[in-house]
Amino acid sequence: MRELGAISGACMLLVALCAASDDGVVRRAVPSDSLPVPLDRSVKLGAEELAEVDTASPEQVALGRRLFFEARLSKDASVACASCHQPVLAFADDRALSLGIDSQATRFNAPSLFNKGLSENLLWDGRAATLEAQVLLPIENPAEMGLGIPAALKFVAGNRDYAQAFVDAFGGRPTEERLAKALASFLRALVIADSPVDRFRAGEVSELSPEEQAGLWIYEGRGGCWRCHHGPNFSDEAFHNTGVGLEDGVLRPGRAEVTGELTDSGKFRTPGLRMLTKTAPYMHDGSFETLEEVVEFYRSGGRSNAYLSEKIRPLELSDRDVANLVAFLQALSR
Numbered sequence: 001m002r003e004l005g006a007i008s009g010a011c012m013l014l015v016a017l018c019a020a021s022d023d024g025v026v027r028r029a030v031p032s033d034s035l036p037v038p039l040d041r042s043v044k045l046g047a048e049e050l051a052e053v054d055t056a057s058p059e060q061v062a063l064g065r066r067l068f069f070e071a072r073l074s075k076d077a078s079v080a081c082a083s084c085h086q087p088v089l090a091f092a093d094d095r096a097l098s099l100g101i102d103s104q105a106t107r108f109n110a111p112s113l114f115n116k117g118l119s120e121n122l123l124w125d126g127r128a129a130t131l132e133a134q135v136l137l138p139i140e141n142p143a144e145m146g147l148g149i150p151a152a153l154k155f156v157a158g159n160r161d162y163a164q165a166f167v168d169a170f171g172g173r174p175t176e177e178r179l180a181k182a183l184a185s186f187l188r189a190l191v192i193a194d195s196p197v198d199r200f201r202a203g204e205v206s207e208l209s210p211e212e213q214a215g216l217w218i219y220e221g222r223g224g225c226w227r228c229h230h231g232p233n234f235s236d237e238a239f240h241n242t243g244v245g246l247e248d249g250v251l252r253p254g255r256a257e258v259t260g261e262l263t264d265s266g267k268f269r270t271p272g273l274r275m276l277t278k279t280a281p282y283m284h285d286g287s288f289e290t291l292e293e294v295v296e297f298y299r300s301g302g303r304s305n306a307y308l309s310e311k312i313r314p315l316e317l318s319d320r321d322v323a324n325l326v327a328f329l330q331a332l333s334r
């Protein structure tokens, strides 16, 4: 009997996890918050600068954290930030394009949200100047959460728990500015570093295997990866055309859509390289399934187009070099 009870319990759980929406598409349940309590906000080797911007109070971070998992910030209470930025996937998504309300696909691949504290010009084309500006966009976007800021504020102000949490965090009622600050404060507290690569660079040479070390030399040498992927998050936070945006002879505008400059065509913001083993598929459109595919893409010199970055050219790498470079990238996720 007890076993039967356990089985029906599991089925009930499954029903809750796999509710089919009106259009028949099976929707994932919003992931629950399984992050450590409290979050580990210690200074981490290799990303010390990120600790300097993580200055919000514990109450502000805790409020932002609750809001991040809150599906009632979407129009039909089905989608939260965590639906597309899944904690177990380094706050990225395993779909090339994520699903917003009514199963609408997003324009781009959802990136990891680790180490965003130092980023300016967020989003793949740099449309959002600050984290505070960025975090409100999905709540407004009719294809993502679609609730709008006035309705979001009405919801939190009318909910006793949230209203109290705003008082605790900010000493007053919910406002647009405080909503943005709470969510951005939570994101600034999501820092990841202290990988074997950081420890190797700090002098602990036994942290990387001979293959991973060989991969590091290629990364910094013949591969030229560091020219765009450098800094605490292995990104220069700038925009480059690698040719990924070229599909069937047509180049996506990318950064040019924001600046209006033709020479910015096909440019996208350099993504960070930490936690890649959790964040596949890769690139702004999620068009690469594996790290081997990504490295092969660079080996062949990207995709030729009128505005291809001069830093992208065919690389002379052996198959073993490719394997070592992949091993190095994987070590950044350990």
Ligand code: HEC
Pocket (backbone or CB within 6 Å): 068, 079, 080, 081, 082, 083, 084, 085, 098, 099, 100, 101, 106, 107, 108, 109, 110, 111, 112, 113, 116, 121, 122, 123, 124, 125, 131, 134, 135, 136, 138, 139, 143, 144, 145, 183, 187
């Ligand atoms: C429906 C899926 C979806 C939801 C819901 C969603 N996001 Fe995103 N998020 C994305 C996608 C896709 C991108 C990349 C979009 C782009 O670059 O234009 C993104 C980008 C971001 C970025 C920029 C990251 C970078 O590296 O530039 C931040 C920060 C972010 N989201 C935070 C949030 C927060 C906070 C919420 C909840 C208020 C949220 N997202 C809800 C899909 C989603």
Ligand code: HEC
Pocket (backbone or CB within 6 Å): 219, 223, 224, 225, 226, 227, 228, 229, 239, 240, 241, 242, 244, 245, 267, 268, 269, 270, 271, 272, 273, 276, 279, 281, 282, 283, 284, 285, 291, 294, 295, 298, 299, 309, 311, 312, 325
């Ligand atoms: C000219 C600058 C530049 C150079 C050089 C460069 N990258 Fe990139 N990298 C980018 C940009 C920009 C993207 C995003 C492209 C897009 O989606 O359109 C990217 C994307 C990636 C991604 C996908 C990450 C993700 O989360 O989607 C990986 C992995 C990567 N690069 C690794 C490397 C490696 C390894 C090298 C060296 C062989 C390298 N890059 C050289 C600029 C560069």
